[in-house]
Amino acid sequence: MITDSVRIGVLVPLTQPGWAEAGEHLLAGLELAIRDVNNDGGRPLELVVRDTAADPQRAEAAVDELADLGVAALAGEYHSVVARAAAARADSRGLPFLCSSAVLDALTDDPTDWVARLAPPQxxxxxxxxxxxxxxxxxxxxxxxxxxxxxxxxxxxxxxxxxxxxxxxxxxxxxxxxxxxxxxxxxxxxxxxxxxxxxxxxxxxxxxxxxxxxxxxxxxxxxxxxxxxxxxxxxxxxxLRYLPERLTPLGDRVETTLREQLGRAPSFVAFEGYDTIAVLADMLRSPGKDWSHVAVEGTRGKIHFSRMPGISVWQWARPPIQxxxxxxxxxxxxxxxxxx
Missing domain, CATH: 3.40.50.2300 (Response regulator)
Structure with missing residues (x-):
């Protein structure tokens, strides 16, 4: 039986001047999804977490460290300017990065196949x-x-x-x-x-x-x-928040669990975290699958990525917006x- 885990590097703001509450919600969603995915069987996934503290240079250093550790992909980040720095470094290292929550249209200067995003463009x-x-x-x-x-x-x-x-x-x-x-x-x-x-x-x-x-x-x-x-x-x-009128059945279950875990209603950022792992698990457990072939039922709807005019990364084209x-x-x- 294969027991070696597939490691995913995680970038989250957990200390000031980063928005630590956003980082807490994002990480809660990521961790819950990891537990759910691993409970379903298959090669286990493992998170390797690094605190960016809303510092672009710290995020770049974390990407290099995680790449050197051999992670299979990167996930997370809330602050757009930090995510932009991380995306550029991930692109240069040839490391897949699914950005969970940052919205800057120009997440990278040039088009890249290494980076995708769940949040809508700004x-x-x-x-x-x-x-x-x-x-x-x-x-x-x-x-x-x-x-x-x-x-x-x-x-x-x-x-x-x-x-x-x-x-x-x-x-x-x-x-x-x-x-x-x-x-x-x-x-x-x-x-x-x-x-x-x-x-x-x-x-x-x-x-x-x-x-x-x-x-x-x-x-x-x-x-x-x-x-x-x-x-x-x-x-x-x-x-603005990125939730639908009604969550999917998966989203309802995740909402209940996250509410118990956080002691309060989960933010949309927590759902973005969960959906990030749902997508990466689908990709990492399917050799050869890239962003264009993703079709995953997330907490907020069916997730698939496409190229959009003026957007340099693979983008979930229609995330819900309220x-x-x-x-x-x-x-x-x-x-x-x-x-x-």
Missing amino acids: SRGWQIYADFLLSAGHTRIAVAAQASVYWASGTRILRDYLASRGGTLIEVDPEAVCDELVDNRATALLLLVGHPDPALSIVQAVRGDHRLGEVLIGAPAGQPEFAEWATPDTAGIPF VVDRDPAEPDRFRVLGTG
């Missing part, structure tokens, strides 16, 4: 978010953004998409948000900044300003998905505001 998700804003009557939309490739990409996507539909995107200083919202007559403010600071201080300032009582605050990147945002101050902030917020009357309850 352009698709953020355009759906822009449609939600426009349908709610918001045409003058402000953005408070910190310096980052990810935030800059999101700002560009929103500006171009809104302009083509009669909307206006206004960049405001995160340190002078309230006055600039008033001066620019903005009806919505999008937070493209870190949490808890300066995101929380901006929310408190805007909601404490009597001039801005009707201003919608949004966070398209999805941070309010996590328990750290489950407070009265941060409820009612629409964001615009949701936390109910101000019950912050632990999510309200679906739109889908795409």
Whole structure:
């Protein structure tokens, strides 16, 4: 009987300045899937976990280390800028990498057959978010953004998409948000900044300003998905998450197990983690199978990959996308505001 395990290298943010809660959920999904796959028999799979701490250079070093250890594939990562660094290094090492959760369209500079992604491209998700804003009557939309490739990409996507539909995107200083919202007559403010600071201080300032009582605050990147945002101050902030209206039967079972394991409802990132292993198990146990031949029933639907215009990696073409917020009357309850 074959007992040697097939090792999968895992990249997750588990310590600051990484979003450790996202890393915890991602790893929980990955580990549950490994247990399920191994319980089904066949050559066992094993995770070799490395903490990226949201550091691109640390991720590159981890890819090299894992490649030298002989892992068969790489999985994971939440932060887009970190995933981009890891994807480039995986491509250069000729190591398959299934990116679980990062969304930057340009995950690699050039087309590659070594990298695939489960999360939707940022352009698709953020355009759906822009449609939600426009349908709610918001045409003058402000953005408070910190310096980052990810935030800059999101700002560009929103500006171009809104302009083509009669909307206006206004960049405001995160340190002078309230006055600039008033001066620019903005009806919505999008937070493209870190949490808890300066995101929380901006929310408190805007909601404490009597001039801005009707201003919608949004966070398209999805941070309010996590328990750290489950407070009265941060409820009612629409964001993107990647879940369907109904999970698959597999997803229902996974949701129950992860809820017990985490002690709270699993985020969409946990489901991305589970689906990552479901795909890699199918590939690694089928010699010669590549991304183009994947057809796996995941927690959120049937997963298969294709080439998409402007996307350099193999992409799950239609992952589910929702615009949701936390109910101000019950912050632990999510309200679906739109889908795409």
